[in-house]
Amino acid sequence: MLHDAWLIARKDLKLEIRSRVALNQVVPFALLVLVLFAFALDPDRGLLEKATPGLYWIAVLFSGLLAMQRSFAVEAADGVTDALRLSGLAPEGIFLGKTLSVAVQLLVLEVLLGVGVAVLYGTSITGWLLLLATIVVATAAISTAGTLFGVVAAGLRVRETLLPLLLLPVLAPVLIGSTRAFEAALSGTPSEGWPWVGLMSVFAAVYVVAGIFGFGPLMEES
Amino acid sequence: MTTETAGPLGASDSGPTSTGSRTTLILGIVTLFALGVLVLFGLILSPAEENQSDAVRIMYVHVPSATLSYVGCFLTAIGSAVFLWRKSRWWDLVAYASAEVAALFTAFTLVTGMLWGRPTWGVFWVWDARLTSEAMLMLLLLGYLAVRGIAADYEVRAKRAAIVGLLLVPNVFIVRQSVQWWRTLHQTPTLSLSGAEIQGLMLFSLFTGFIAITLSFIWMVIHRFRVAWLEEQVDAEGLDTAIADRRAEGVVS
Numbered sequence: 001m002l003h004d005a006w007l008i009a010r011k012d013l014k015l016e017i018r019s020r021v022a023l024n025q026v027v028p029f030a031l032l033v034l035v036l037f038a039f040a041l042d043p044d045r046g047l048l049e050k051a052t053p054g055l056y057w058i059a060v061l062f063s064g065l066l067a068m069q070r071s072f073a074v075e076a077a078d079g080v081t082d083a084l085r086l087s088g089l090a091p092e093g094i095f096l097g098k099t100l101s102v103a104v105q106l107l108v109l110e111v112l113l114g115v116g117v118a119v120l121y122g123t124s125i126t127g128w129l130l131l132l133a134t135i136v137v138a139t140a141a142i143s144t145a146g147t148l149f150g151v152v153a154a155g156l157r158v159r160e161t162l163l164p165l166l167l168l169p170v171l172a173p174v175l176i177g178s179t180r181a182f183e184a185a186l187s188g189t190p191s192e193g194w195p196w197v198g199l200m201s202v203f204a205a206v207y208v209v210a211g212i213f214g215f216g217p218l219m220e221e222s
Numbered sequence: 223m224t225t226e227t228a229g230p231l232g233a234s235d236s237g238p239t240s241t242g243s244r245t246t247l248i249l250g251i252v253t254l255f256a257l258g259v260l261v262l263f264g265l266i267l268s269p270a271e272e273n274q275s276d277a278v279r280i281m282y283v284h285v286p287s288a289t290l291s292y293v294g295c296f297l298t299a300i301g302s303a304v305f306l307w308r309k310s311r312w313w314d315l316v317a318y319a320s321a322e323v324a325a326l327f328t329a330f331t332l333v334t335g336m337l338w339g340r341p342t343w344g345v346f347w348v349w350d351a352r353l354t355s356e357a358m359l360m361l362l363l364l365g366y367l368a369v370r371g372i373a374a375d376y377e378v379r380a381k382r383a384a385i386v387g388l389l390l391v392p393n394v395f396i397v398r399q400s401v402q403w404w405r406t407l408h409q410t411p412t413l414s415l416s417g418a419e420i421q422g423l424m425l426f427s428l429f430t431g432f433i434a435i436t437l438s439f440i441w442m443v444i445h446r447f448r449v450a451w452l453e454e455q456v457d458a459e460g461l462d463t464a465i466a467d468r469r470a471e472g473v474v475s
Binding site for chain 1: 306358361362364365368369372373374381382385386388389392393396397399400401403404
């Protein structure tokens with residue numbers, strides 16, 4: 001199962017490195033979102049700095065959505081889905097592999113966006129340990145849920161509109177949790193942030209289990 | 223459509239052949255009667271509350287429908303689980319029917335809550351934990367119903383919807399937990415309004431509300447289920463009839 005996961009993750013990441021879609025389109029989009037927030041809010045009154053945690057995670061979610069949709073768009077073309085089923089790889093492995101590749105892309109995005117908010121919004125970054133823990137756990141939560149709902153929407157004509165509708169309400173607790181944890185870290189009160197890290201860990205665990213059990217039936221049909 | 227066709231539904235799944243039956247008729251009459259009693263006690267016999275005056279009457283329908291919106295969500299998750307486990311179309315449609323009715327009750331809860339909030343709090347909406355959870359439940363249910371509405375084969379749709387339906391319950395739990403930590407402002411326990419325990423006729427009105435609204439919920443789920451079942455059957459039979467007609471044409475020429 002883990003070997004299969006590794007194969008799939010490597011394949012997806014290789015595809016991303018070679019096609020450069022993530023680099024040429026998703027990353028600029030993420031930075032664009034940061035700039036748009038500056039247009040929407042008043043940058044001179046420190047509003048951006050105050051709202052950094054929320055804006056940061058909204059930017060991650062929106063640009064992450066693009067990455068997730070892409071993760072399944074590459075499978076939909078040329079009957080790759082059937083090829084995946086014929087390959088004899090364990091469905092759980094496919095799920096974990098897809099999750100891993102989405103998570104890696106999200107981590108890259110998050111690092112770039114972190115640099116972005118530090119430079120553009122003038123946010124001073126403190127509480128590294130909590131920030132890193134939040135990023136790791138939130139990334140796991142977003143990528144597991146995103147992969148599972150990604151396959152639910154995959155191959156449908158309405159997938160581009162369906163995925164955000166399914167995924168964003170489900171990810172609301174992750175958005176709340178990661179934002180509060182970032183706020184706690186940046187305001188120098190990290191002890192308030194750790195319960196949120198715990199909540200997001202539970203979320204990620206639920207979706208790993210759901211994905212491992214749910215991916216099999218979902219791969220069988222269509 | 224007077225005989226029950228096994229057809230593509232499978233012999234073990236024998237289902238309804240019309241939208242109502244004698245049982246649902248009786249249930250409907252009992253429900254109407256209960257709603258009448260609720261109107262009598264809720265609007266006429268029970269007194270106005272000291273602080274909220276007449277707005278308190280909204281509670282007699284608001285609280286039960288909020289409860290049932292969660293019950294419907296659980297029923298959807300159960301139906302989805304049994305469908306995934308036993309491949310039973312019957313349970314799949316139970317999940318569908320209860321999700322749709324739950325969405326209706328959630329919308330009703332939100333609207334009545336806002337109507338209550340305006341005179342009581344002065345605003346339609348506050349970012350209170352319970353309000354936010356209910357709104358998120360609405361969005362989660364709309365997501366599920368969106369999956370039900372996709373144009374795809376029955377198998378594809380049912381399986382994907384079942385996964386989404388099954389995840390409704392953990393999602394609702396996590397959402398509630400996170401929203402509660404996020405906002406623990408205007409928490410008022412359900413059965414005590416403005417500090418004073420409700421009792422006497424008001425408690426009885428709330429009790430009547432629970433009975434009447436629960437009966438309406440059951441009646442609606444049963445009817446929605448039967449309609450959904452008949453729709454599936456028409457879809458399946460429509461294709462069979464079309465193929466048979468086409469074959470018949472071939473034989474004649």
